Amino acid sequence: MTFNHKTIDELHDLLVKKEISALELTQATLADIHEREEAVGSFITISEKEALAQAEALDKEGIDAADVMSGIPLAVKDNISTKGILTTAASKMLHNYTPIFDATSVAQAYDRGMIVIGKTNMDEFAMGGSTETSYFKKSKNAWDLTKVPGGSSGGSASAVAAGQVRLSLGSDTGGSIRQPAAFNGIVGFKPTYGRVSRYGLIAFGSSLDQIGPFAPTVKENAQLLEVISGYDRKDSTSANQPVDFTSKLGQDIKGMKIALPKEYLGEGIDPKIKENILAAAQHLENLGAVIEEVSLPHSKYGVAVYYIIASSEASSNLQRFDGIRYGYRTENVANLDDVYVNTRSEGFGEEVKRRIMLGTFSLSSGYYDAYFKKAGQVRTLIIEDFAKVFADYDLILGPTTPTVAYDLDSQQHDPVAMYLSDLLTIPVNLAGLPAISIPSGFVDGLPVGLQLIGPKYSEATIYQVAAAFEATTDYHKQQPVIFGGAN
Template sequence: MSLHTKSVDELHDLLVKKEISAVELTKASLEDIEAREDAVDSFITVSHDVALKQAAKVDEKGIDASNVMSGIPIAIKDNISTKGILTTAASKMLYNYTPIFDATSVEKIYGKDMIVIGKTNMDEFAMGGSTETSYFKKSKNAWDKRKVPGGSSGGSATAVASGQVRLSLGSDTGGSIRQPAAFNGIVGMKPTYGRVSRFGLIAFGSSLDQIGPFSQTVKENAQLLNVISGHDTKDSTSSQLAVPDFTQKIGQEIKGMKIALPKEYMGDGIDTQVKETILKAAKHLESLGAIVEEVSLPHSKYGVAVYYIVASSEASSNLQRFDGIRYGYRAEDIENLDDVYVKTRSQGFGDEVKRRIMLGTFSLSSGYYDAYFKKAGQVRTLIMQDFAKVFADYDLILGPTAPTVAYDLNSQNHDPVAMYLADILTIPVNLAGLPGISIPAGFVEGLPVGLQLISNHFDEEILYQVAAAFEATTDYHKQQPVIFGGEK
């Protein structure tokens, strides 16, 4: 029994009517995972027994008709802590780490009687844009197994795009939800910084990281963000603002809404066909009554340089805790304490992680701090100010999610600079702490193109409103890869 084509609302209706049980739905999802996993390599761990036990508890308790997520399976990125379920961050360093606590976002998921069905593959410690730096496996694009799925949340994206699950969680430090969502033709939301608690997220860049949802449709995405949002006393950076119902504006017209199109997001380096697809999407929004005008974000061109100083510096600090002493991997050929630290970290971290630790340590070192980390912080402020000026006059910003569609596996992972530059359109959003969503907007040579919408802080409802209006009047989201049963 396969139920992967049904929306969360449809599945909820079946559960409430007792036409299926939570156990049956979980088994169906496990069967879909088994049937498709060899094609996409989405999962590091499939929590078969844990998921079925949880589903049995939900059935015993009874499906809550007022809780749309009751009994719905979900996949979790493997850098989000799950009590009793292996959590590796796709690194040799944590190959055997089973947490004794749940991340706050996972607690909230369990609180809504959702079923955690497994942990998804990712770039090691979320450092990468193609899910090729994972210690365990390389995930593959759901539309073409020769292409990358994007990263770092590649497994979470392919699990949804291939129909293994309807929903998943990822994390986004510089585009790690939006870019794989774009590459796989699904919806991915990076919420406002502080909207979702980071407690239990294995830290990469603490001023940039944010957990967010993947889904097949805009409404499902909003429904999942409703579950995981809110203040958390265990995360001092989480917002104390009241959490609205993110679905409340879905279905409302967008007539008169002002949307900005930054000229820098359509300049050099953006694939011509991707550019044409985004301009077509802008015209479509205009046909729905929106006003689209060109603006400038002049400092966005410095985003990549700023990001790789700030993020790497924070990573250098955050990853000091992985030392071979308390948990995780520990080198065996050791003779003294120095060996424990040096050999464990040399052997336990992959090349990309070590590259970023070294870059960050250098940026923070005496004599270079002012020239690099301090200067990056100052330019980050200029990027924030650019966005603030635009949002003084506009409701939203529109642009491509990524400069290209998904590229070939093993084609860019040997060139760090090329990989870094591929994040040029998503990084500024993280630097400014803004919310951004990627939705399907068309195809180039049979591969999905993502449309990125960006709003002011804590204005996620407007993003969902516009995204849903676009989705309701196009059919891009209805087109599925062959592995999901589609013709593409």
């Protein structure tokens, strides 16, 4: 028996009526994971024993009829701390690390009766856009197993798209939720910086990282974001803002002003993607929105700024992985220097070492002003560009990615090409804004993502427009072959 085509609301109804138990739902989800795992490779760890024990306990206690998430399985990206469940960040460096605490987002999911079913594959320490830098395996795109699933949250996206789970968590530092959501034809949301606690998220770029949800539909995505959002005193950047992302779902969008930046449809964007996004813009106009062209002139510097700031922050954050306290430690040791140098040389992959070196150089004496300081100044200009647009517009729309999913191993040896694939998502992280990727059609048989960006704490408005688009299209209803679809 399988339940993976049913929405969270439908599953909740079945659980409350006791037509299925939490244990049966968990067993069915585990069966779906195992059935497809060899093909897509979404998971690093499947926490079968823990999930079944939690489901049994929930059944004894009773499903909370007032809480739609009670008894629902959840997959968690492997850089989010889970007490008693292996958490590796897809790195040899943490191949044997089992945390003694839960990330706040995971604790909040547990508080709502959700069941952590496993830890998903990712690019090592979230550094990459294809989930090919993982130490453990390469994940595949649910629509075409010869294509990448995107990254760094590729496993979380492919798990949902392939029907292994209904909901998953990822993290987004420069597009790592939205890009794989676009490549896999599902809904992915990067919340406002500070909206979701970063406590327990293995740090990459501390001023950029945000945990966020994946789901097949807009409503389910909003429901999951409500679970993990809220103020947390354990995170000094946590925002104390009201949490309500579903109240505007179903409301019309007549009169809403949406900006379309000319830079988001310019050089480097596949002409077929551009055509798709212009059609989506026209569709929103038909629903009553006002679409107008604007300019975000400094967005073209986003990639350069991001790779200086993110790499500098990574250089600092990854100093803690030294072979002394936890994780991998080299056996090739003659003195203390060898412990540090050989552990890091052997424990980190090529992409991680590349970014550490980039960041260390940017922060080094004599280069700090020319690189890190200058990047911070240009970041401010990017933030100001967004502020000027949002003074007159409710949201910004554009493509999520410049191309559809590309072939496995086609960009792995060309870091610059990989970095440029994030040029449409990176400015959002630099400015700390919320943004969603929703399915907007297909190009060459592969999904295309429409990105909607809002001002800080405008999650409910973004979901409102995304839901209006989804309700009047059927792209989200189309499934890959592996999930029983015809595509």
